[in-house]
Amino acid sequence: MQTDPDLTTQLLAWYDRHARVMPWRVSPADRAAGLRPDPYRVWLSEVMLQQTTVAAVKDYFHRFTARWPTVTELAAAEDAAVMGEWAGLGYYARARNLLKCARAVVADHGGLFPDSRAGLLTLPGIGPYTASAIAAIAFDEAATVVDGNVERVMSRMFLVETPLPAAKPGLVALAGRLTSLDRPGDHAQAVMDLGATICTPRNPACGICPWTHACAARAAGMQAELPRKTPKADKPLRRGRVWLGHRDGAVLLERRAERGLLGGMLGLPGDGWDGSGGEAPAAADWQEVGEVRHTFTHFHLILRVLVGRVDGAAQRGDWISRADFRPADLPTVMRKAWDLARSGI
DNA sequence: TATTCGTGGCA
DNA sequence: TTGCCAAGAAT
Numbered sequence A: 001m002q003t004d005p006d007l008t009t010q011l012l013a014w015y016d017r018h019a020r021v022m023p024w025r026v027s028p029a030d031r032a033a034g035l036r037p038d039p040y041r042v043w044l045s046e047v048m049l050q051q052t053t054v055a056a057v058k059d060y061f062h063r064f065t066a067r068w069p070t071v072t073e074l075a076a077a078e079d080a081a082v083m084g085e086w087a088g089l090g091y092y093a094r095a096r097n098l099l100k101c102a103r104a105v106v107a108d109h110g111g112l113f114p115d116s117r118a119g120l121l122t123l124p125g126i127g128p129y130t131a132s133a134i135a136a137i138a139f140d141e142a143a144t145v146v147d148g149n150v151e152r153v154m155s156r157m158f159l160v161e162t163p164l165p166a167a168k169p170g171l172v173a174l175a176g177r178l179t180s181l182d183r184p185g186d187h188a189q190a191v192m193d194l195g196a197t198i199c200t201p202r203n204p205a206c207g208i209c210p211w212t213h214a215c216a217a218r219a220a221g222m223q224a225e226l227p228r229k230t231p232k233a234d235k236p237l238r239r240g241r242v243w244l245g246h247r248d249g250a251v252l253l254e255r256r257a258e259r260g261l262l263g264g265m266l267g268l269p270g271d272g273w274d275g276s277g278g279e280a281p282a283a284a285d286w287q288e289v290g291e292v293r294h295t296f297t298h299f300h301l302i303l304r305v306l307v308g309r310v311d312g313a314a315q316r317g318d319w320i321s322r323a324d325f326r327p328a329d330l331p332t333v334m335r336k337a338w339d340l341a342r343s344g345i
Numbered sequence B: 001t002a003t004t005c006g007t008g009g010c011a
Numbered sequence C: 001t002t003g004c005c006a007a008g009a010a011t
Helices: A005-018 A028-032 A039-048 A054-067 A071-075 A079-086 A093-109 A117-121 A128-139 A148-157 A168-177 A184-197 A216-220 A332-344
Strands: A237-247 A250-255 A287-295 A300-309 A318-321
Touching (some): A005 A184, A028 A184, A039 A093, A054 A079, A079 A093, A117 A128, A148 A184, A287 A332
Parallel strands (some): A237 A300
Antiparallel strands (some): A250 A318
């Protein structure tokens, strides 16, 4: 692996002036003074940021760190508390793996995160990108971070016309050539900031980019066409039903299976639109109160919402008193269904 | 290698 | 309204 000292120097000089302020980040000036971020906070932020915007993450990061200031405290949390706090952020496997990882750090590593990319890679929910990001940002290991931003920057810098995801290995190698051995933590954040604020998917600001003079796509006028991507299959439409049973100030909800869609989350019992089986959770005079539309990563959903008073025994689900029930603990599609159903109670 | 897995903002 | 997009990992 060889580095281009001019390009890395120019990028870091730009970052020194334009680094974005984030709750989990240590500024380049503070880094230069020897400060390093808390690995727990770096890890938490990086997991939250997987396929998720900075704006969406901020409030969640504040709530998590206020409630669980250390990995040891998070490891001791109830599963339902963590899943509830994650509700609305999406990709709920991340929350399940977050807990597994925290408990592994406590049980197997004395409550301290491994300080190498290789060590981090052994933990649940930490893949190639996140391991590199934590190693670089928290421990200043010269690991190459390749997220969607870096893929875009490299495909333009080197005019890579191979579509993603096939182009990924080549882009990783190219990114490695532009990784700073001197300030790995700042470099990792700098190249991602560059992609997020300058080398954007649409209308990149090439005129103020510190790498514009070296960018092959810019020279060819092709920056707006890169990176190429293999087209995605269009989303099918699925239909289904959910039931909200109620009686005397309690509602009938269901903890979903660990695996699969919305795994581990609280929800209204459903009828199989998500691949699970299921009839109505109890006998009742069910009344349809409307329908909810929602779009997941790979399908559209139209959900009919039914409400009924349950007098007999429930066949599935758990009764939760309205006082104990926090709608904010529901994933978004279920919160939509709840918002519709509550008017019918 | 291809699929599964959320959500909200934006043009 | 629709499709695209965001600091990906697990299987």
